[in-house]
Amino acid sequence: MTATTTDTNPLALDFCGLRFASPIVLLSGCVGFGEEYTRVVGFSNRDAGAVVLKGTTGMARLGNPPHRIYETPQGMLNAIGLQNPGARQVVEEILPTLDFGETRFIANVSGSTIEEYVEVTRLFDDSPIDAIEINISCPNVKEGGVAFGNYPEMSARVVEACRRVTSKPLITKLSPNQTDIQENARRCIEAGTDAFAVINTVMGMAIDAEQRRPVIGNVQGGLSGPAIKPIALLKVHQVHQVAQRHGVPIIGQGGIVSARDALEFIIAGAAAVGVGTALFYDPLVCRKINEGIRDYLGRHGFGSVAQLVGTLELPGAPAAAAGRAAG
Amino acid sequence: MTEAAAKDRPHRGTIFVEDAEVLDVEAWPAEQFIMRLVAPQCAAHARAGSFAHVTCDPALPMRRPLSLMRADPGSGVIEFLFKIVGDGLRLLAQRRPGETVSVMGPIGRPFTPTPGRRRPLLVGGGVGIPPMVFLAEALGPAARDGLVLMGSEVPFPFDPADSRLDVAHLPQGVVAAMPLMENLGVPSRLASLGGFPGCYPGYVTELGREWLRGLDAGALQEVEIFACGPTPMLKAAAALARDFGLPCQVSLEEYMACAVGGCAGCVVQVNTPAGPAMKRVCVDGPVFEAAAVDWGAMQH
Numbered sequence: 001m002t003a004t005t006t007d008t009n010p011l012a013l014d015f016c017g018l019r020f021a022s023p024i025v026l027l028s029g030c031v032g033f034g035e036e037y038t039r040v041v042g043f044s045n046r047d048a049g050a051v052v053l054k055g056t057t058g059m060a061r062l063g064n065p066p067h068r069i070y071e072t073p074q075g076m077l078n079a080i081g082l083q084n085p086g087a088r089q090v091v092e093e094i095l096p097t098l099d100f101g102e103t104r105f106i107a108n109v110s111g112s113t114i115e116e117y118v119e120v121t122r123l124f125d126d127s128p129i130d131a132i133e134i135n136i137s138c139p140n141v142k143e144g145g146v147a148f149g150n151y152p153e154m155s156a157r158v159v160e161a162c163r164r165v166t167s168k169p170l171i172t173k174l175s176p177n178q179t180d181i182q183e184n185a186r187r188c189i190e191a192g193t194d195a196f197a198v199i200n201t202v203m204g205m206a207i208d209a210e211q212r213r214p215v216i217g218n219v220q221g222g223l224s225g226p227a228i229k230p231i232a233l234l235k236v237h238q239v240h241q242v243a244q245r246h247g248v249p250i251i252g253q254g255g256i257v258s259a260r261d262a263l264e265f266i267i268a269g270a271a272a273v274g275v276g277t278a279l280f281y282d283p284l285v286c287r288k289i290n291e292g293i294r295d296y297l298g299r300h301g302f303g304s305v306a307q308l309v310g311t312l313e314l315p316g317a318p319a320a321a322a323g324r325a326a327g
Numbered sequence: 328m329t330e331a332a333a334k335d336r337p338h339r340g341t342i343f344v345e346d347a348e349v350l351d352v353e354a355w356p357a358e359q360f361i362m363r364l365v366a367p368q369c370a371a372h373a374r375a376g377s378f379a380h381v382t383c384d385p386a387l388p389m390r391r392p393l394s395l396m397r398a399d400p401g402s403g404v405i406e407f408l409f410k411i412v413g414d415g416l417r418l419l420a421q422r423r424p425g426e427t428v429s430v431m432g433p434i435g436r437p438f439t440p441t442p443g444r445r446r447p448l449l450v451g452g453g454v455g456i457p458p459m460v461f462l463a464e465a466l467g468p469a470a471r472d473g474l475v476l477m478g479s480e481v482p483f484p485f486d487p488a489d490s491r492l493d494v495a496h497l498p499q500g501v502v503a504a505m506p507l508m509e510n511l512g513v514p515s516r517l518a519s520l521g522g523f524p525g526c527y528p529g530y531v532t533e534l535g536r537e538w539l540r541g542l543d544a545g546a547l548q549e550v551e552i553f554a555c556g557p558t559p560m561l562k563a564a565a566a567l568a569r570d571f572g573l574p575c576q577v578s579l580e581e582y583m584a585c586a587v588g589g590c591a592g593c594v595v596q597v598n599t600p601a602g603p604a605m606k607r608v609c610v611d612g613p614v615f616e617a618a619a620v621d622w623g624a625m626q627h
C-alpha cells in the first residue's frame with residue numbers, strides 16, 4: 001500500500017487506504033484519548049489527518065509514580081508507564097464518544113506478552129477504529145515495549161501475531177534504541193506490517209544534583225522534542241530506504257515543531273508527519289504547519305504532499321525526478 | 328458539531344490561548360515576583376483555584392503552570408505571583424512591560440466552598456499564597472467569620488501590617504496581617520520561622536490548630552479548610568482536617584506538559600471507592616479533597 005493523493009486538497013493523502021485530510025498525525029501519549037485537546041479554543045482534530053490514542057494494554061494500568069515528566073534542553077523526558085483504562089474500556093466507553101467525522105483515529109497497542117498484543121489488537125479490530133499502531137518501542141515499562149522492539153526477531157513475532165487477527169491497517173512503531181533499524185524494518189515488512197511510525201522516544205535520564213536523586217520516578221524516561229530531531233530524521237531516511245521498495249509508508253516523528261521540520265521528514269521519506277511534544281508549547285501548531293506545507297508545495301510546484309515524499313537528493317546520486325510518489 | 332454533540336462535550340472550547348501583554352513586573356525579596364498581564368478571556372473565565380499555562384521564553388520547549396492570584400473580568404487583567412525556581416521562571420521574571428507571553432487558561436477544577444460552612448480557614452504557604460488570595464477575594468464578606476493564614480520562611484511578597492480585626496484564641500502577639508485581607512474585612516494572620524515581627528513563630532498549620540481548638544462544637548461544624556502550598560504543609564493541613572473532622576480542599580502542583588489532560592504527566596495518586604487511581608492535576612485538579620489524596624505516594 002502506498003501514500004498517494006486522492007483529491008484537490010494538496011495536503012490530503014491516502015495512507016494505507018485511509019484518507020488523511022493533512023499529513024499531520026497527532027502522536028500517541030500526547031493527546032490522551034482524542035478529546036483532551038478540544039478543550040482549547042481554536043484547536044480542532046480536523047486539522048490533523050489522524051489522531052493516535054494513548055498506548056492501550058489488555059488490563060488497566062496505573063502507570064509509573066511521579067515525577068513522570070521533566071523539561072530538558074530542547075526537549076523533555078517522560079515516563080508515564082502506559083497509564084490506561086484497558087482495551088475493553090477504551091473500545092466500549094471511549095470510542096463511542098469520538099467524532100469519526102473529524103479525523104481518522106488510530107489505536108496504539110501495547111502489551112507485556114505477545115498474547116496481550118494479540119488480545120488488544122483483536123478488541124480494536126472489532127471496533128470502529130481506523131487503524132492499529134503496534135507500540136513495540138515504549139521505553140517506560142519493565143516488560144514488553146522495547147524488550148520486543150529492540151530485537152528484529154521479537155518485533156517480527158509481535159507483528160506477525162497481530163497481523164493474523166486484524167485486516168485493519170497495521171502500523172509498527174519502531175524504537176531508535178536499537179542497533180539495526182533497517183533489519184528490524186525488513187523483518188516487520190515480511191511479518192505483514194502495512195506502515196511504520198519512526199521514531200519513538202530515545203531513552204534518557206535526568207538527575208537532581210542537590211538531592212542526588214533521579215528526577216523521574218521511573219529513573220529513566222523517553223526523550224522527545226527538538227532534541228531528538230536529527231536522530232529521527234536519520235532513522236526515517238534509513239527505514240525509507242528499506243520500506244520504499246515495498247510501498248510501505250512511514251509516519252515520521254521526533255521533534256517536529258514547524259512546517260520546515262515536517263518538510264524535512266517528508267523529503268527524508270515520511271508520507272505523514274507526527275506532532276507530539278510541540279503541542280505542549282503551542283496547542284494551535286497544526287494550523288501553522290499545514291499552512292507552511294501548503295505554501296512550500298505551491299512555491300516548489302508540487303501538486304501534493306505525496307509528490308514530495310522521499311525526494312531527498314543524495315550526493316553523487318542522480319537527481320531524483322521531482323513529483324515521483326513515495327514507494 | 329451538532330448541538331447534541333456539543334452538549335455531550337461540555338469540555339470543548341473552555342481553555343483560551345491569548346497573546347498577553349505584560350503590564351508590570353513587581354520584584355519582592357527572595358526572588359518573588361508579581362506579574363500583571365492582559366488576558367481578557369482568561370480573566371473572564373477564571374475561578375479561585377484556576378491556573379494558566381504560560382510560555383516563559385521561546386527558547387524553552389515547555390510552558391509553566393502558574394496559579395492565578397487575581398483575574399479582573401472588567402479590565403481583562405490577570406495576576407500571577409511566583410518565586411523563581413528553575414530556568415523557566417527566571418526567564419519569565421525578565422519579561423518587561425509591553426512584551427507578550429502566551430497565556431493558556433483558565434485551566435482546572437476550582438475550589439468549591441460547601442454551602443453552610445461559613446467559617447472558611449484558608450491556609451497558604453509560600454508559592455501557595457496566590458489561590459488563597461483569589462479565594463478570599465471571591466468569598467469577600469462571606470469569609471468574615473473565617474480566617475486567612477499565610478506562611479512563609481522568606482519575607483512575604485507584601486508589606487504586613489498589624490491587624491485591626493480581632494481573632495479569638497490566637498497566641499499573644501500574633502498580630503501581623505495581610506493588608507489586602509484587612510481591606511476586605513477578612514481576618515488574617517501570618518506565620519514564619521524567619522523571625523518577622525508579629526508573625527506566629529511556627530508552622531502555619533499549627534497556628535490553624537490553635538484557632539480551631541478555641542472554637543466550640545457548633546462553630547467547628549461550620550469550618551472548611553482550603554490549602555495551597557508545599558507538600559509538607561498540605562500534608563499537615565490534611566492531618567489537621569482529619570483531627571477536627573473537617574472537610575478540606577487542597578490545591579496541588581506537579582510538573583506539567585500539556586495541561587489539558589492529554590499526557591498523564593502530572594498525576595497524583597488518590598484513593599477512590601474502586602481502589603487507587605492516578606488523577607491528572609491539570610484537569611482532574613488542581614483542587615482535590617485532601618482525604619482522598621494518597622499522601623504517602625506523594626513526591627516532595
Ligand SMILES: Cc1cc2nc3c(=O)[nH]c(=O)nc-3n(C[C@H](O)[C@H](O)[C@H](O)COP(=O)(O)O)c2cc1C
Nearest residue numbers: 027028029055078135200224225254255276277590
Ligand atoms: C508524554 C508522552 C507520552 C507518550 N506515550 C506514548 C505511548 O503511549 N505510546 C507510544 O507509542 N508513544 C508514546 N509517546 C511517544 C510519542 O508518540 C512520539 O513518538 C515521540 O514523543 C516523538 O515525537 P515528538 O518529539 O513530536 O513528541 C509518548 C510521548 C510523550 C512525550
Ligand code: FES
Nearest residue numbers: 584586590591609
Ligand atoms: S499536564 Fe498533561 S495531563 Fe496534566
